[in-house]
Amino acid sequence: MPTADKHQALDTVGVVDHVVIVGAGQAGGDLAASLRELSYAGRITMVGSEDSYPYSRHPLSKSYLLGGKPRSELLIRPEETYRRFDIEFERGVRVVAIDRDHKHVILDDGRDVGYDVLVLATGGLPRTYPDAALDHASNVFYLRVAEHADALRKHLVPGARLTVVGGGYIGLEVAAVARGLGVEVTLVEREERLLARVTSPVTSAFFAQVHDEEGVVVRTGSSVSSFEVGADRNVTGVVLDDGSTIQTDVCLIGIGLRPNTDLAQAAGLDVSDGVLVDSALRTSDVSIFAIGDVARYPCRDSGDTRRLESIPNCTEQARAVARTLTSVTEPYEAVPWFWSDQYDMKLQVVGLAAPSDVVVVRRDPDRKRSFAVFYLRYNEVCAAEIVSSPRDFAIAKKLVHQRVVVDPDKLADAAAPLRDLLPRAPSSSR
Numbered sequence: 001m002p003t004a005d006k007h008q009a010l011d012t013v014g015v016v017d018h019v020v021i022v023g024a025g026q027a028g029g030d031l032a033a034s035l036r037e038l039s040y041a042g043r044i045t046m047v048g049s050e051d052s053y054p055y056s057r058h059p060l061s062k063s064y065l066l067g068g069k070p071r072s073e074l075l076i077r078p079e080e081t082y083r084r085f086d087i088e089f090e091r092g093v094r095v096v097a098i099d100r101d102h103k104h105v106i107l108d109d110g111r112d113v114g115y116d117v118l119v120l121a122t123g124g125l126p127r128t129y130p131d132a133a134l135d136h137a138s139n140v141f142y143l144r145v146a147e148h149a150d151a152l153r154k155h156l157v158p159g160a161r162l163t164v165v166g167g168g169y170i171g172l173e174v175a176a177v178a179r180g181l182g183v184e185v186t187l188v189e190r191e192e193r194l195l196a197r198v199t200s201p202v203t204s205a206f207f208a209q210v211h212d213e214e215g216v217v218v219r220t221g222s223s224v225s226s227f228e229v230g231a232d233r234n235v236t237g238v239v240l241d242d243g244s245t246i247q248t249d250v251c252l253i254g255i256g257l258r259p260n261t262d263l264a265q266a267a268g269l270d271v272s273d274g275v276l277v278d279s280a281l282r283t284s285d286v287s288i289f290a291i292g293d294v295a296r297y298p299c300r301d302s303g304d305t306r307r308l309e310s311i312p313n314c315t316e317q318a319r320a321v322a323r324t325l326t327s328v329t330e331p332y333e334a335v336p337w338f339w340s341d342q343y344d345m346k347l348q349v350v351g352l353a354a355p356s357d358v359v360v361v362r363r364d365p366d367r368k369r370s371f372a373v374f375y376l377r378y379n380e381v382c383a384a385e386i387v388s389s390p391r392d393f394a395i396a397k398k399l400v401h402q403r404v405v406v407d408p409d410k411l412a413d414a415a416a417p418l419r420d421l422l423p424r425a426p427s428s429s430r
């Protein structure tokens, strides 16, 4: 907890008549709604630089990119909800500075907005590829906002050649959608395996095989060394470090996120690859919180600090801050979980694995594209990756939440029902 000892109790803020939220994405929108759901009666102002009500980003690399969803269906809540909840919403407006001494924020149209409590939900932007050759190319894309997906989608036509740089969730999901649209796909990943940062080698190997079966050319252990551009300044080739060139019509770069910490940093808050918060999600200023992709919080489980990029994390952190502002402060200790859709499969992940954990694989030979990986620490289940078995995922979540101690052989035996490993509820005696 790098900043914890600087924090005081929320009581020191005094009466919270006005909560200002910077950022109207998943986390900002969830906080505004959670405050009202918990009967917060003060003013709520949400300032968002995108000209949109809060919308879901997860379909941007899945159903929305495939073309099956209208833009309006991305909205997390109907517009009407914000009016009903009496949330003052400054749309298409950016906060350019925080004046902590006078407790107000300055908007890009010159207005000031005072706050009692400020919540930073500023998310992040795609990490960009540092190559000037890309500056003028109109066929190279990142994926964070709906406009990015709209623009990329126009290039995903049958027979087009797509190069995906980055074998994380977004790159793999886009590769799967592109194959569904008849696009030729090559995926380049610098690490020796896909999803190297987030899953076990077993799960990485499984997804590499599936993408290969689906016709994606997967090149792990390969770095991009440069881009070739044509007379129209568009990228025509991606040159790898082994000297080979991938001829390409369109590129998608998915190499991670840069958290939007500039505002916090300029205001003198503690920042280190994210805005540093304590276990109550408070920054180094007692009146300012941070939530969602931008917040780096102390993780009880791993003993270090984490910044998570997931919808459950946004929603649960928003609820935690709403509870703090309306009742009692509880430490934020939610168990992280995540999902990814690729082809006809759903990968669901719960908990945080450590390199020293024992890995147990549970595989039903009759179900080709479904299996589970569990991580055990002293035989306690501390994380799991489940492919295409929502029922097993529901049980895995309980095993991880309760840190159930299991017999690794029983866990690996796919013939024995997973639910049998859950502790029995005490029988009620009458």
Ligand SMILES: Cc1cc2nc3c(=O)[nH]c(=O)nc-3n(C[C@H](O)[C@H](O)[C@H](O)COP(=O)(O)OP(=O)(O)OC[C@H]3O[C@@H](n4cnc5c(N)ncnc54)[C@H](O)[C@@H]3O)c2cc1C
Binding pocket: 022, 023, 024, 025, 026, 027, 028, 047, 048, 049, 050, 056, 057, 058, 059, 060, 061, 093, 094, 095, 096, 121, 122, 123, 124, 125, 143, 144, 145, 170, 260, 263, 291, 292, 293, 294, 308, 309, 310, 311, 312, 314, 337, 338, 339, 340, 341
């Ligand atoms: C393509 C894609 C697929 C994904 N798939 C999944 C998935 O399957 N499952 C899952 O759990 N998660 C998924 N995620 C991650 C998930 O969408 C994010 O974790 C979540 O949207 C982050 O929300 P946020 O509110 O923290 O940040 P953001 O969504 O980045 O929102 C922050 C908002 O703040 C605004 N802002 C920033 N600075 C300012 C300022 N100074 N003034 C005013 N406004 C400002 C930004 O414009 C933005 O609108 C996916 C993300 C992407 C991009």
